[in-house]
Amino acid sequence: MINEMALIVAVTAGLGLLVALAGLGAMWILRERSIGAMLTVVAVVTVVATLGGVVAITLKMIIEGTPRDIVLSVVAMGGLVGLGVATVLARRVVAASRRLVDAVHAVPASGEFTPPTGLPAELGTIAVSLDHAYRRLRLAGERERALESARRELVAWVSHDLRTPLAGMRAMAEALEDGVVSDPGTTGRYHRQIRLEVDRLSGMVDDLFELSRIHAGALRLSRGRIGLGDLVADALAGVEELARAKGVRLTGEVDPVIPVQADAAELSRALRNLVVNAITHTPGDGTVVVRASAGDGVARLSVTDCCGGIPADDLPRVFDVAFRGETARTPTADGTGAGLGLAIARGIVEAHEGEIGVVNSGPGCRFEIRLPLSA
Ligand SMILES: Nc1ncnc2c1ncn2[C@@H]1O[C@H](COP(=O)(O)OP(=O)(O)OP(=O)(O)O)[C@@H](O)[C@H]1O
Ligand SMILES: [Mg+2]
Numbered sequence: 001m002i003n004e005m006a007l008i009v010a011v012t013a014g015l016g017l018l019v020a021l022a023g024l025g026a027m028w029i030l031r032e033r034s035i036g037a038m039l040t041v042v043a044v045v046t047v048v049a050t051l052g053g054v055v056a057i058t059l060k061m062i063i064e065g066t067p068r069d070i071v072l073s074v075v076a077m078g079g080l081v082g083l084g085v086a087t088v089l090a091r092r093v094v095a096a097s098r099r100l101v102d103a104v105h106a107v108p109a110s111g112e113f114t115p116p117t118g119l120p121a122e123l124g125t126i127a128v129s130l131d132h133a134y135r136r137l138r139l140a141g142e143r144e145r146a147l148e149s150a151r152r153e154l155v156a157w158v159s160h161d162l163r164t165p166l167a168g169m170r171a172m173a174e175a176l177e178d179g180v181v182s183d184p185g186t187t188g189r190y191h192r193q194i195r196l197e198v199d200r201l202s203g204m205v206d207d208l209f210e211l212s213r214i215h216a217g218a219l220r221l222s223r224g225r226i227g228l229g230d231l232v233a234d235a236l237a238g239v240e241e242l243a244r245a246k247g248v249r250l251t252g253e254v255d256p257v258i259p260v261q262a263d264a265a266e267l268s269r270a271l272r273n274l275v276v277n278a279i280t281h282t283p284g285d286g287t288v289v290v291r292a293s294a295g296d297g298v299a300r301l302s303v304t305d306c307c308g309g310i311p312a313d314d315l316p317r318v319f320d321v322a323f324r325g326e327t328a329r330t331p332t333a334d335g336t337g338a339g340l341g342l343a344i345a346r347g348i349v350e351a352h353e354g355e356i357g358v359v360n361s362g363p364g365c366r367f368e369i370r371l372p373l374s375a
Contacts, residue, residue, distance in 0.1 A: 005069065005073070008057060008069075008070055008073050008074070009073055009077070011053070011056050011057065012049075012052075012053035012056070012057070012073060012074050012077035012078075013077055015049065015052045015053055015056055016049040016052075016053065016077050016078065016080065016081035017081075019045055019048050019049040019052060019081060020045060020049070020081045020084055020085055022045075023041050023042070023044070023045035023081075023085045024085060024088060026041050027041050027085070027088070027089060027092075031092070031118065031120065032118060032119065032120065032121065032124065033120065033121050034120065034121040034122060035089075035093060035120050035121070035122050038089050038092075038120070039089070041085070041089075042082060042085050042086045042089055043082075045081060045082055045085045046078055046079065046081065046082030046085075047078075049077065049078040049081040049082065050074060050075055050077075050078025050079075051078075053074035053075075053077055053078060054074050057070055057074060092120075093120060093123075096116075096118075096119045096120055096123050097123060099116040099119070100115075100116060100119065100123055100126065100127055100130075102116075103115060103116050103127070104130065107134065110138070111134050111137050111138040111141065112134075112138075113130060113131050113134040113135075115127035115128065115130065115131050150320065150321055150322065151321075153322060154321055154322040157322055157338070157339075158204070158208065158322075158338060161204065161338050162201060162204070165197045165200065165201060166201075168193075168197065169193075169194050169197050169198075172190040172193060172194055173194065175190065176190055176191075203337075204337070204338050204340070207337075207338065207340040207341070207344060208338075208340065210269075210344050210347075211321065211340055211343060211344055211347065214343075214344065214347030214348070214351070215347070219266070219347065219348070219351050221262075221263040221266060221351055221352065222263050223261045223262055223263050224261070224262075224263075224264065225259050225260075225261060225374055226259070226260060226261075226262055226264045226267070227257050227258065227259055228254065228258040228259075228260060228292035228299055228301060229254040229256075229257065229258070229292060230264075231264065231267060231268055231271060231292070231301070232252045232254050232271070232290050232292050232301070233252065233254075234268055235268060235271045235272050235275050235290060236250055236252050236275070236290060238268075238272055239272065239275050239276060239279060242276065242279055243279050243288065246279060246282075246284055247284035247285055248279050248282050248284065248285075248286055248287070248288055249285075249286070249287045249288070250275075250279070250287075250288050250290075251287065251288075251289050251290070252289075252290045252291070252292075253289060253290075253291045253292075254291070254292045255292060255293045255294055258292055258293070258294045258299050258373070259373070259374040260299050260352075260371045260372070260373060260374050261372075261374045262352055262371065263348075263352070266348045266351070266352075267348065267349075267352065269344070269345075269348060270344070270345035270348040270349055270356075270369065271290075271301060271303070271345075271369070273341035273342065273344060273345045274303040274342075274345060274367045274369075275288065275290060275303055276341065277303075277305075277341060277342070277367075278303045278304075278305035278307070278364075278367070279305075281305060281307035281308075281364075282305045282306045282307055282364065283306065286305065286306035286363075286364075287305075287306055288303065288304070288305045288306070289302075289303070289304045289305075290302070290303050291303075291304070294373055297372065297373050298370050298371065298372065298373060299370070299371045299372075299373050300368055300369070300370055300371075301368070301369040301371075302366050302367065302368040302369070303366065303367045303368075304361060304362070304364065304365075304366040305364040305365060305366075306362075306363045306364040307364040307365055308363065308364060309360040309363075309364065309365060310325075310358065310360060310365050312360075315358060315359075315360070318342050318358060319342045319343055319345075319346045319356070319358075320339075320343065321339070321340065321343040322338065322339040322340070322343075323339050323342075323343075324337075324338075324339040345369075349369050349371070352371055353371075353372060354369060354370055354371040354372065355369075355370045356368070356369050356370075357370075
């Protein structure tokens, strides 16, 4: 009887060991596959070990022990084999998740995440998602830092741009007050100069206010159905004097009635900024063309000039706040601005769900505003 039981245990244990080894081999092959697939291996190992034991014992007709003992020992052996393989799997999963957690803890302040390799599929997916999330965080951090430094530079530049003309105005006002200058020619010039500077400074303060509203998301558009033809005509009329003074030819080409849902005042301001830039950067005798056209559900407003082209490196930066193309930030006599015009234009166009872009074209460049067409 004892011998029979020993034989039963030996046969089932031997078989179980073989099945367990096969199962562990299968799990090793499947180590980077789903944990579900490995759990299936555990279940299959348990069932095969139990069935194998039963088949082996029933085939060996020599055995005549109590059926209960035989059944119990065969099932127990199958269960033990399953338990062993399941334990190996559990340890492997725990070790893999620990490697993942360690990799997250090892992420430096710069946000450089190195995903561990050889993980089961589910953990591998989490590692890939974490990698993407860290990459997005890094990009957001870089963008935030760039914006912060641009903001700091803007404050420094703007205070410089405000202070310099204020100092000049103060000197002129003092000279007038003390009677240091009294001949009508000079006093007239000083008064005119002071008024021009005041105009320029209030324009700049106005631009800063507009930009801060755009950045705060506080730009309230009062939209209505407007025709781009009117918009172009208004923009051209507003800068006629400037163009004439510079000797720049100004022309408008408008497709018949193109309606868009837009805030006329804000969109005019964006277009005006483009046209003023185009005139400023086009030499006398050059041409500036403002065009309104439509197609493919998009309305296009373009301003083409003869500026000689914008350096390729500067093209993606012209819409940045305070970008002025040259490094020196001395306000020049012809009143070049603070580098806010294009940032404001972009803010206004994006608030209208539109896009703005620039390309070099022919003897100059072409700025283009694209807006969804009104249905
Ligand atoms: N039509 C253009 N041709 C060539 N360069 C341009 C043109 N428009 C803009 N730029 C370049 O982009 C820079 C930024 O333009 P933006 O309108 O934002 O600022 P600004 O004209 O210098 O000042 P502001 O518009 O605030 O008075 C300009 O200083 C210039 O270097
Ligand atoms: Mg400008």
